[in-house]
Amino acid sequence: MYKDVYEKWLHHPNLDPSYKEVLETMDETEMNDAFYTTIEFGTAGMRGLLGPGTNRINLHTIRKANVGFAQYICEHGEEAKQRGIAIGYDNRHMSKEFAMDSAKVLATYGIKSYVFESLRPTPELSFAVRHFNCFGGIMVTASHNPKEYNGYKLYDEKGCQLVPALAAQVIEKVNAVEDELAIKAQPSEEQEKLITIIGKDVDEEYYKNVLSIQLNPDVNKENVKIIFTPEHGTANIPVKELYTRTGYHFVAVEEQCTPDPDFSNTPTPNPEEGGAYQLAVEYAKKEDADIILVCDPDADRMGVAVKSEDEYGYTLLTGNQSGAVLIEYIFSQMKEKGLMPEHPVMFNTVVTGDLGEKIASKYGVETEKTLTGFKFIGEKIAKYEKSGEKQYVFGYEESYGSLIKPFVRDKDAPQACLMLAEAACYYKEKGKTLLDVLHDLYAEFGYYEESQTSLKLEGEAGAKRIQEIMTGFRTSDMKDVAGVKVVRFEDYKECRIVENGKERELTGFTKSDVLKYYLEDGSWIAIRPSGTEPKCKFYYCVRGASFEEVQQKTNAYQKAWSWKVFV
Incomplete structure (x- = not known):
């Protein structure tokens, strides 16, 4: 089956010439992986390896997605x-080309677009959707993935990534496109006028809003020095600009400030991994x-390391830990200054650690949990903004992403960088x-050790193995x-809770392939397939009760919780 599709691509007259040579040099394994399936939307849109093939990110699969999105937009009227x-994009290979091609495909359907003149952060794309009162948005990025990847994320009119119900409508139309190779991005001269290039004016409005998050703008900045790196990505200009305007003392890792798609001067662009900090240390x-x-390439995630007495001189905080520090600082200052609203609510996910919720409770802030993916937090923000029932005060995920003020509806690293500097x-x-x-x-709430392990399983066999693992645990x-x-x-796919030998319905969540086990000692363990990587x-x-105890327990649980149990 996959060979037939491969042959169709290889000999199709509309195949982009840059892909033909790659196709001709593929071996059987590469061919199978590139064509055995069609690349799908996950928790953060469509993301995958660059290259030719139905299971790859390329001009043709991007065009297919854009046709589906365009038809979805057209259904909503003139x-x-x-x-x-x-439309925004980051520093990755083909990001700008994919962004401009997307605008051209939309133009052939009579749809206006506002395309950034150069690379910008994901949160600024979310802001631009709201700023221009757009019907939606497109961000071309693979976030923190390696250089071989790129991706395509869709946003709704609120600047929030499409939630499953809306994404399903687009996906239905995308899947109905029979021949992605037949699609051409060739708008007429009149249709070309529907494309507007945007830039500095939007930057300025975004900066003004980020600066508004400050709680202590006059804090003494003389005695704190910050090392900042954008990891070759989009945070470079905005974070530097924000720090310069507010007077923070920072030194940028200049080798990592160039928008290099190969990430030449960093072992990894992912702030969840220690290699991202090597040069910065x-x-x-x-x-x-x-x-x-440390910001990831599309500037929605931020990692932090703090000067310490350990052997490296700096201690890396996890996303749960930096989130806890932000919560303590923001909520304590809001309470002290009389800024806490009447019905404050904070959002995090079902795989975010428990410490943040404990801190929030101390300040009278309710915590609501969502599935993994900041779009679910954005959906909650919109819900309460409309009803007025509760007031948003913070949202974060364990994966190094947070949102302080919701003029953006996605994770926002420039906001986090500014607030962490102020807190320091x-x-x-x-x-x-x-x-x-x-x-x-x-010391106040008990010791927590939050960690994550992953099993990388690539290709068709890997995808099958992941499902076997999930089924093994589930049954x-x-x-x-x-x-x-x-x-x-808790089983979020079958929507059930089993407790004290009794089963009841799990409500309030979209069905998702997540399992969570709560232990008698107050710990928990969860498992889920990644929505963006083959993991x-x-x-x-x-x-x-102590660092030693949580570390010993973590080691024991990780050893016992081996996927090999179900081999």
């Missing part, structure tokens, strides 16, 4: 077409810096580092993990 679509030691801030200065005046703040929170009656009793089990992910939130 007003939707006139409101148009904002060298800078930090030379400058005796207080904190290191505020606490230094009190003789504390951000690490000290975290340790104080542990097993797991009584304990490393001798600790399982007291509750099966395991999440651990382990609670104990």
Whole structure:
């Protein structure tokens, strides 16, 4: 089957010439992986390896997605077409080409578009949708994935990534496109006028809104030095601009400030991985810096390392830990300044650690959980904005993404960078580092060790194996993990909770392939296939009375929770 599709691509007259040579050099394994299936939307849109093939990101699969999106827009009438679509892109290979090609395909359907003149952060694309009152948006990015990847994310009129119900409508139309190779991005001269290039005016409005998040703009900034790296991506200009305007002392890792699609000067562009900090740590030691801030290529995620006494000189905080520090700082200052609304609500996900919720509760803030994917948080923001029932005060995920003010409806690293800098200065005046703040929170609420492991399984065989693993866990009656009793089990795909031997319905979530086990000691473990990578992910939130205890438990749980149980 896949060979027939391969042959069709190889000999199709409309095949982009750049792909023919790659196709001709494919071996059987490469051919199978490139054509055995059609690339699909996941938790963050469509993302995959660059290259020719139905299971790859390329001009033809992007065009197919754009035709489906265009038909979806047209169904909503002339007003939707006139409101148009904002389009942004990052530094990756083919990002600008895919963005301009998307605008051209939309133009052939009579749809306006606003395309950024050069690379911009994902949160600024979300902002632009709202700023221009667009019907939706497109962001061309593979976020934190390796250089071989690219991707395509769709946004609704609220600047939020499409939730499953809306995405399903687009996907139905995308799947109905029979021949992606037959699609041409050739608008007429009149249709070309529907494409508007945007830039500095939008930047300025975005900066003004980010600057509005400050709680202590006059905090003493003299004694804190920040090392900042955009990892060759889109955070470079906005974060530097924000720090310059607010007077923070920062040193940029210049080798990583060029928009290099090969990420030449970093082992990884992912702030969840230690390699992203290597060069920044060298800078930090030379400058005796207080904190290191690392943004991923599309600037929706931010990682932080804090000066410490450990062997490396700097301690990397997890997304759960940096989220906890932000929550403590923001909520304490809101309460002190009388800024806390009457019915405050914070959002995080079902695989986010528990410490943040404990802190929020101390300040009278309710926590609501969503599935993984910031679009679900954006959906909640819109719901309460309309009803007025609750007021948004913070949202974050364990995967290093947060949103402080919702003029953006996606994770926003420039906002996080500005607030972390302010928090570092505020606490230094009190003789504390951000690490000290975290340790104080542990002393108050108990110690937590949040970690994640993943099993990478590529290709058709890998996808099948991941499903086997999920089925194995789902159908097993797991009584304990490393001798600790399982007291509750949640299955988000089959919408059921099993607790005390009784089963009841799990409500409030879209069906999703996630399993979560709660243990008698207050810990939990979750498992889910990644929506953006060929991985099966395991999440651990382990609670104990000391660092030593949570580390020992984590090791025991990870060993017991091996996927090999179901080989």
